[in-house]
Amino acid sequence: xxxxLKLTPVPQALQTLLTHVEANINPECIRTLDALGRVTAGxxxxxxxxxxxxxSTVDGYAVRAADTFGASESLPAYLKVVGEVLMGGxxxxxxxxGEAGLIHTGGMLPxxxxxxxxxxxxxxxxxxxxxxxRAVAVGENTIKEGEDVLAGExxxxxxxxxxxxxxxxxxxxxxLELDVARKPIVGIISTGDEVVSAEHELRPGxxxxxxxxxxxxxxxxxxxxxxxxxxFPDDYDQLAYISAQALAECDVLLITAGSSASARDLTSxxxxxxxxxxxxxxxxxxxxxxxxxxxxCDHKVVIGLPGNPVSAFVIAGFYVVPVIEKLxxxxxxxxxxxxxxxxxxxxxxxxxxxDWVAGCLQGNPPEYMVAPIFSKSNLIFSLVRANCLIRxxxxxxxxxxxxxxxxxxxx
Amino acid sequence: xxxxLKLTPVPQALQTLLTHVEANINPECIRTLDALGRVTAGxxxxxxxxxxxxxSTVDGYAVRAADTFGASESLPAYLKVVGEVLMGGxxxxxxxxGEAGLIHTGGMLPxxxxxxxxxxxxxxxxxxxxxxxRAVAVGENTIKEGEDVLAGExxxxxxxxxxxxxxxxxxxxxxLELDVARKPIVGIISTGDEVVSAEHELRPGxxxxxxxxxxxxxxxxxxxxxxxxxxFPDDYDQLAYISAQALAECDVLLITAGSSASARDLTSxxxxxxxxxxxxxxxxxxxxxxxxxxxxCDHKVVIGLPGNPVSAFVIAGFYVVPVIEKLxxxxxxxxxxxxxxxxxxxxxxxxxxxDWVAGCLQGNPPEYMVAPIFSKSNLIFSLVRANCLIRxxxxxxxxxxxxxxxxxxxx
Numbered sequence: 001x002x003x004x005l006k007l008t009p010v011p012q013a014l015q016t017l018l019t020h021v022e023a024n025i026n027p028e029c030i031r032t033l034d035a036l037g038r039v040t041a042g043x044x045x046x047x048x049x050x051x052x053x054x055x056s057t058v059d060g061y062a063v064r065a066a067d068t069f070g071a072s073e074s075l076p077a078y079l080k081v082v083g084e085v086l087m088g089g090x091x092x093x094x095x096x097x098g099e100a101g102l103i104h105t106g107g108m109l110p111x112x113x114x115x116x117x118x119x120x121x122x123x124x125x126x127x128x129x130x131x132x133x134r135a136v137a138v139g140e141n142t143i144k145e146g147e148d149v150l151a152g153e154x155x156x157x158x159x160x161x162x163x164x165x166x167x168x169x170x171x172x173x174x175x176l177e178l179d180v181a182r183k184p185i186v187g188i189i190s191t192g193d194e195v196v197s198a199e200h201e202l203r204p205g206x207x208x209x210x211x212x213x214x215x216x217x218x219x220x221x222x223x224x225x226x227x228x229x230x231x232f233p234d235d236y237d238q239l240a241y242i243s244a245q246a247l248a249e250c251d252v253l254l255i256t257a258g259s260s261a262s263a264r265d266l267t268s269x270x271x272x273x274x275x276x277x278x279x280x281x282x283x284x285x286x287x288x289x290x291x292x293x294x295x296x297c298d299h300k301v302v303i304g305l306p307g308n309p310v311s312a313f314v315i316a317g318f319y320v321v322p323v324i325e326k327l328x329x330x331x332x333x334x335x336x337x338x339x340x341x342x343x344x345x346x347x348x349x350x351x352x353x354x355d356w357v358a359g360c361l362q363g364n365p366p367e368y369m370v371a372p373i374f375s376k377s378n379l380i381f382s383l384v385r386a387n388c389l390i391r392x393x394x395x396x397x398x399x400x401x402x403x404x405x406x407x408x409x410x411x
Numbered sequence: 412x413x414x415x416l417k418l419t420p421v422p423q424a425l426q427t428l429l430t431h432v433e434a435n436i437n438p439e440c441i442r443t444l445d446a447l448g449r450v451t452a453g454x455x456x457x458x459x460x461x462x463x464x465x466x467s468t469v470d471g472y473a474v475r476a477a478d479t480f481g482a483s484e485s486l487p488a489y490l491k492v493v494g495e496v497l498m499g500g501x502x503x504x505x506x507x508x509g510e511a512g513l514i515h516t517g518g519m520l521p522x523x524x525x526x527x528x529x530x531x532x533x534x535x536x537x538x539x540x541x542x543x544x545r546a547v548a549v550g551e552n553t554i555k556e557g558e559d560v561l562a563g564e565x566x567x568x569x570x571x572x573x574x575x576x577x578x579x580x581x582x583x584x585x586x587l588e589l590d591v592a593r594k595p596i597v598g599i600i601s602t603g604d605e606v607v608s609a610e611h612e613l614r615p616g617x618x619x620x621x622x623x624x625x626x627x628x629x630x631x632x633x634x635x636x637x638x639x640x641x642x643f644p645d646d647y648d649q650l651a652y653i654s655a656q657a658l659a660e661c662d663v664l665l666i667t668a669g670s671s672a673s674a675r676d677l678t679s680x681x682x683x684x685x686x687x688x689x690x691x692x693x694x695x696x697x698x699x700x701x702x703x704x705x706x707x708c709d710h711k712v713v714i715g716l717p718g719n720p721v722s723a724f725v726i727a728g729f730y731v732v733p734v735i736e737k738l739x740x741x742x743x744x745x746x747x748x749x750x751x752x753x754x755x756x757x758x759x760x761x762x763x764x765x766d767w768v769a770g771c772l773q774g775n776p777p778e779y780m781v782a783p784i785f786s787k788s789n790l791i792f793s794l795v796r797a798n799c800l801i802r803x804x805x806x807x808x809x810x811x812x813x814x815x816x817x818x819x820x821x822x
């Protein structure tokens with residue numbers, strides 16, 4: 001049986017994992033100005049109507065529409081100008097039949113007027129008469145109180161990521177604080193007899209830990225908080241002990257395996273010791289990242305990541321990020337839009353496996369070019385040189401120069 | 412003459428502005444772990460070779476390739492197993508003719524071996540003999556010291572945004588601190604007699620300041636730092652005074668105009684008072700955002716943003732973000748990749764103007780659907796509901812349902 005038939009396809013593996021994850025929101029109240037990147041813990045409803053008063057959408061004259069009926073350049077309507085609406089205040093006058101009031105964009109409409117004529121379609125005559133050169137319909141160039149948002153209306157859904165526009169919208173409504181989901185705590189355990197910390201001087205045969213740092217930054221950016229437990233040797237007892245402690249303290253646990261096959265087997269045995277149901281998926285039909293382990297132990301997600309830094313990074317994007325998103329209450333976890341680009345060179349691949357290859361996307365819209373970055377050992381620097389990952393679908397035996405391919409931006 | 416002939420097209424306006432902007436890097440040294448989102452102030456060169464020692468890329472047996480020539484399943488080569496390379500240390504033995512050493516992925520190659528045979532292509536015989544079932548070439552399944560990165564080689568270019576993979580790569584090299592560009596200070600002045608702060612209770616005719624908050628979050632996310640000067644009435648003297656002070660204290664100055672035409676004229680007069688060359692572009696051929704003012708005063712960028720919050724947000728994405736990026740030293744400021752999606756409904760537009768309409772992108776790759784969000788008054792909540800902006804090219808008189816369109820993600 002070809003190996004890929006035993007491996008779980010990429011999307012099914014995610015579905016299997018997410019089935020076991022429930023949002024765990026645990027709201028905390030923070031200042032709106034500090035909320036960039038956080039996720040709303042509930043509905044945000046508007047305390048006021050927007051706009052809070054009827055407004056003009058143009059510079060011009062507030063009128064009664066009926067007074068302009070039939071008006072044209074050759075036969076204008078003449079209206080008496082009874083005042084000017086100053087910005088930021090009430091008009092202080094109302095519009096009776098035959099009258100008009102000068103008004104600016106965003107100005108509050110006087111009572112009894114029902115339309116605004118754009119200034120370009122008027123002409124002043126003397127000091128207090130305006131010629132109206134075209135008729136306006138009732139409501140034209142105005143916006144009613146609450147036409148955009150009614151008091152009490154939901155303006156931000158639960159599970160929404162706060163972006164600059166949400167911060168502005170909340171400011172508009174005078175909402176200075178809001179409830180956001182607490183950041184899930186993601187524990188990271190690095191393993192490998194050959195792995196030492198970044199501060200360590202290297203002895204022959206040793207390499208520095210990359211994954212803790214890459215994963216921490218990715219977790220932080222997704223809205224989680226990282227607890228790094230350090231680097232442990234490939235020893236069952238030590239690893240099982242620290243993993244159980246970490247799982248008790250965290251919402252999600254990541255274990256990055258050493259690079260050898262025996263180290264990977266160790267990770268899977270340790271994970272199965274942590275609680276049921278244990279390992280759900282062992283091996284995903286993807287390169288890089290095939291030896292991935294997806295597990296749930298006592299209602300908490302545990303992911304065994306490959307030790308290779310490129311594999312760990314790619315897999316974290318596909319599985320760790322959606323888990324954090326789901327815990328935060330994000331409505332559609334794991335959505336990452338892909339671009340289309342034309343491949344600059346042939347890209348070999350094995351059929352039956354989904355490949356993601358580091359690439360360099362460039363060019364001008366609507367057509368982009370993407371060049372694969374070939375790297376013998378899948379070092380982290382192939383991802384440093386890349387701005388995207390190129391997808392080679394499972395059924396392709398490589399892609400040809402000039403073909404359109406899907407790419408995921410690495411921003 | 413149609414109005415759009417007097418307006419500057421969107422890309423030319425950016426080019427005109429950026430011509431006057433020089434990178435202003437002013438390096439500061441920070442911890443690598445705090446560098447996510449910052450921009451490298453110079454080249455980062457590797458202090459070591461990567462890998463730092465010759466390694467195996469598979470689990471298997473380190474051999475001399477010549478000893479395997481002609482080996483096959485029917486006629487295996489027999490080699491004497493002289494040791495096992497433990498992870499994280501030196502091998503402690505070398506490989507002589509007729510010998511092999513057990514080695515794991517990432518293990519350090521013993522001296523005198525020049526290839527590794529995958530364990531799947533071997534079979535052990537007794538305790539210290541291994542059958543080699545296929546020949547390997549010199550160098551096969553190995554990676555040389557420095558094959559990925561040589562000591563002294565540039566691994567991160569100047570002007571690179573630090574992402575999770577850069578943090579991991581720097582950790583791998585033992586680089587615990589690095590020089591990044593200082594955050595440019597962007598001053599924001601809000602104007603408008605009708606505008607009050609978010610903390611303010613609204614009186615009739617007043618609206619709360621949205622732009623300061625939206626822009627601050629956008630600036631922060633781009634890598635700038637915001638200094639908000641508050642809200643000022645539409646008064647030339649006050650505005651000229653505070654603008655001159657702000658320009659002296661900041662690297663970039665944003666003035667968001669009141670919504671009326673006279674308030675917009677005021678902004679342009681104030682900007683021209685701040686230094687030469689003054690206003691470079693007054694009016695961009697875009698909706699929303701037509702009344703944008705792009706200026707350079709005494710070598711600093713000053714941008715007059717429309718008062719409408721959607722306009723201000725869209726224009727900030729097109730002009731403020733690239734200016735901050737260029738000041739930070741980013742090599743290609745203003746690059747934003749666009750996706751292709753199929754329009755779910757007709758979208759009317761005026762020919763001769765580039766429109767950007769809030770939209771909701773959904774669906775599964777490779778084909779996405781995008782639905783425009785229609786909003787009468789361009790309130791900020793149309794952007795809150797949106798996850799993208801849809802481009803209507805200048806030469807289109809609207810787009811038809813089912814057409815492929817370009818969209819910019821609003822993440």
